[in-house]
Amino acid sequence: MSTYKLIDSNGNGDVNSLCSNPENGFSNLSVQEFLIQQTPMQATDDHLIEFSEALRTVAKALRGAAEGKAVAQAEAAEWKRRYELERSKNAESQQKEVSNGVCSDESNCQRMEHSAKSPRLHALENGNAGRNGMESICSHEVLQDGNGDGNKLMRKASFKLAWGCKGQANNDQHKKEIVSFERGNISTAERSSKQISLTWESNPQTVLIFTKPNSTSVRILSVELVRWLRMQKGLNIYVEPRVKAELLAESSSFNFVQTWEDDKEISRLHTKVDLLITLGGDGTVLWAASMFKGPVPPIVPFSMGSLGFMTPFHSEQYRECLEAVLRGPISITLRHRLQCHIIRDKARHEYETEETMLVLNEVTIDRGISSYLTNLECYCDNSFVTCVQGDGLILSTTSGSTAYSLAAGGSMVHPQVPGILFTPICPHSLSFRPLILPDHVTVRVQVPFNSRSSAWVSFDGKDRKQLEAGDALVCSMAPWPVSTACQVESTNDFLRSIHDGLHWNLRKIQSFDGPRET
Ligand SMILES: NC(=O)c1ccc[n+]([C@@H]2O[C@H](COP(=O)([O-])OP(=O)(O)OC[C@H]3O[C@@H](n4cnc5c(N)ncnc54)[C@H](O)[C@@H]3O)[C@@H](O)[C@H]2O)c1
Numbered sequence: 001m002s003t004y005k006l007i008d009s010n011g012n013g014d015v016n017s018l019c020s021n022p023e024n025g026f027s028n029l030s031v032q033e034f035l036i037q038q039t040p041m042q043a044t045d046d047h048l049i050e051f052s053e054a055l056r057t058v059a060k061a062l063r064g065a066a067e068g069k070a071v072a073q074a075e076a077a078e079w080k081r082r083y084e085l086e087r088s089k090n091a092e093s094q095q096k097e098v099s100n101g102v103c104s105d106e107s108n109c110q111r112m113e114h115s116a117k118s119p120r121l122h123a124l125e126n127g128n129a130g131r132n133g134m135e136s137i138c139s140h141e142v143l144q145d146g147n148g149d150g151n152k153l154m155r156k157a158s159f160k161l162a163w164g165c166k167g168q169a170n171n172d173q174h175k176k177e178i179v180s181f182e183r184g185n186i187s188t189a190e191r192s193s194k195q196i197s198l199t200w201e202s203n204p205q206t207v208l209i210f211t212k213p214n215s216t217s218v219r220i221l222s223v224e225l226v227r228w229l230r231m232q233k234g235l236n237i238y239v240e241p242r243v244k245a246e247l248l249a250e251s252s253s254f255n256f257v258q259t260w261e262d263d264k265e266i267s268r269l270h271t272k273v274d275l276l277i278t279l280g281g282d283g284t285v286l287w288a289a290s291m292f293k294g295p296v297p298p299i300v301p302f303s304m305g306s307l308g309f310m311t312p313f314h315s316e317q318y319r320e321c322l323e324a325v326l327r328g329p330i331s332i333t334l335r336h337r338l339q340c341h342i343i344r345d346k347a348r349h350e351y352e353t354e355e356t357m358l359v360l361n362e363v364t365i366d367r368g369i370s371s372y373l374t375n376l377e378c379y380c381d382n383s384f385v386t387c388v389q390g391d392g393l394i395l396s397t398t399s400g401s402t403a404y405s406l407a408a409g410g411s412m413v414h415p416q417v418p419g420i421l422f423t424p425i426c427p428h429s430l431s432f433r434p435l436i437l438p439d440h441v442t443v444r445v446q447v448p449f450n451s452r453s454s455a456w457v458s459f460d461g462k463d464r465k466q467l468e469a470g471d472a473l474v475c476s477m478a479p480w481p482v483s484t485a486c487q488v489e490s491t492n493d494f495l496r497s498i499h500d501g502l503h504w505n506l507r508k509i510q511s512f513d514g515p516r517e518t
């Protein structure tokens with residue numbers, strides 16, 4: 001067995017570490033002594049020096065790795081702490097929402113009719129659910145007008161949602177469990193995504209209309225629509241301040257139209273409005289949804305743009321369509337949204353994070369005007385996913401799967417499938433395929449401390465914000481989906497939109513004559 005003595009970088013021998021080799025007779029000599037005594041053996045000297053240098057390099061690398069690990073562990077601990085902070089904050093706010101509004105049985109619902117200040121969709125655990133054999137959730141509330149006059153009571157229309165087609169009863173006995181495991185056999189009793197229909201239980205009274213700006217055809221239609229809804233249907237009408245000004249410029253008789261003045265009033269709109277109507281393209285639906293940072297009333301989207309994935313209704317037929325919607329029941333698509341927080345490295349010790357952003361399509365993290373590759377570290381529930389090196393990353397809802405994510409090579413997914421699409425933008429890698437993650441995960445995208453450049457985040461293509469090194473975006477499924485009315489039903493509308501909007505898989509049919517398999 002060989003023994004060696006190691007020499008430090010100053011040439012000092014470490015007399016304690018000896019290596020022995022009885023065969024060559026060097027057993028009791030330190031390397032230094034050996035070197036002194038054996039100066040003529042130049043080749044051996046060179047070898048030993050080389051060897052000691054190699055060992056020094058290895059030691060340095062090991063020290064570096066240990067330091068890196070310690071930093072990573074400290075960082076992971078810090079992120080865990082922040083996650084927990086975020087999670088408890090979310091749980092707290094959800095708890096507040098629930099205690100403000102959820103009614104678990106009819107008597108509770110009725111009790112809340114006199115107390116609730118903000119509307120919610122309510123799960124009916126029994127009673128109503130058994131009425132027609134369908135799972136249903138309902139909204140039953142009477143809301144106090146928040147104008148501050150304290151006298152006027154505004155009744156918000158009550159409706160119920162049912163799992164089944166167009167309100168038709170499903171004869172199968174309703175089972176609450178999604179997964180049952182009777183006698184150890186696991187089976188799925190319920191599908192998570194089903195066609196949902198909305199049935200009004202009291203008449204809708206208030207609608208809010210959003211219109212695409214700078215469009216003459218939209219302006220003309222909005223004048224006509226507001227008049228019809230007021231004169232023929234007797235509804236209260238809200239519009240954006242810009243639209244109110246446009247209507248008043250048209251005629252002072254539009255002074256019945258209501259609007260809002262500040263963000264506080266916007267935040268209370270969902271407690272007053274039964275139905276949203278959009279006149280425009282998909283961008284107008286995104287705009288309308290973005291106004292609601294919490295629950296969103298059902299949307300009836302009229303197509304007045306060029307594409308219209310989320311706008312199935314033809315504006316020429318607005319009367320027939322709105323008659324049907326106001327009468328109900330209607331099929332709806334329940335579109336999930338993502339909630340996103342930016343966590344700044346500079347503010348890592350602060351409890352408050354920046355405002356939560358809700359997106360209906362996607363949140364994008366890209367390189368902005370930088371010409372460098374983005375370098376984004378991605379984690380899913382604290383497990384490392386990958387490092388994105390390319391132009392950026394799209395975290396998309398399934399509704400957004402036909403928008404930017406599609407353009408970046410992501411799959412098209414039915415909007416009612418719950419999940420988060422993880423789609424890279426121009427990754428500089430041959431093997432980076434898009435992922436679809438389940439709806440319960442939290443995704444964190446972080447700009448590493450040693451990143452060459454910052455990154456940019458945008459929410460449904462808007463509100464760009466810069467992410468500096470050390471900053472992160474945390475994203476999870478929001479508890480407030482957006483329900484959009486269907487022309488036929490969710491799946492039919494989705495397939496129509498990919499056929500008509502994208503000409504999906506359009507190909508000339510092959511002729512029947514020609515070679516055949518024998
Ligand atoms: N390369 C791209 O395809 C690309 C680039 C940037 C943004 N976008 C998309 O534009 C959206 C913003 O829309 P906008 O109207 O405010 O901007 P916009 O006016 O630039 O329109 C973008 C286009 O995307 C379409 N679109 C929007 N949402 C869609 C959806 N869910 N399914 C299919 N098509 C959809 C719109 O109809 C429109 O034709 C972003 O959320 C993003 O998805 C796409």
Ligand SMILES: Nc1ncnc2c1ncn2[C@@H]1O[C@H](COP(=O)(O)OP(=O)(O)OP(=O)(O)O)[C@@H](O)[C@H]1O
Nearest residue numbers: 210211212213280281282283284287305306307308
């Ligand atoms: N009420 C609104 N206020 C401000 N901006 C709006 C409003 N409605 C829509 N927008 C913005 O106007 C832009 C265009 O809207 P939209 O996509 O609805 O129309 P479009 O571009 O004609 O439709 P398409 O893309 O299908 O042709 C979008 O960026 C959207 O965010």
